[in-house]
Amino acid sequence: MPLESIPEFTHPAAKLWKAIPADTRKLILANVWCGKCSHGVTIRNFSGAVKGGNLLLVGKCSDCHGDVARVVESK
Numbered sequence: 865m866p867l868e869s870i871p872e873f874t875h876p877a878a879k880l881w882k883a884i885p886a887d888t889r890k891l892i893l894a895n896v897w898c899g900k901c902s903h904g905v906t907i908r909n910f911s912g913a914v915k916g917g918n919l920l921l922v923g924k925c926s927d928c929h930g931d932v933a934r935v936v937e938s939k
């Protein structure tokens with residue numbers, strides 16, 4: 865999935881996401897904790913929203929296809 869293709873992001877979320885360097889974004893997407901797998905997984909089919917000033921990514925685990933989420937804290 866191309867990193868620039870983010871149709872499921874709200875506008876504020878897309879703005880925060882685009883402000884993150886591409887390399888960091890790749891690391892974030894490849895290191896999402898899955899409670900079912902009990903290890904870091906790659907998030908798939910994710911969407912983005914802003915919660916409490918932080919970017920929240922919600923998507924599916926690449927291994928078990930369960931729901932996973934990751935908060936990206938903005939500095």
Ligand SMILES: [Zn+2]
Pocket residue numbers: 898899900901902905925926927928929930
């Ligand atoms: Zn999983």
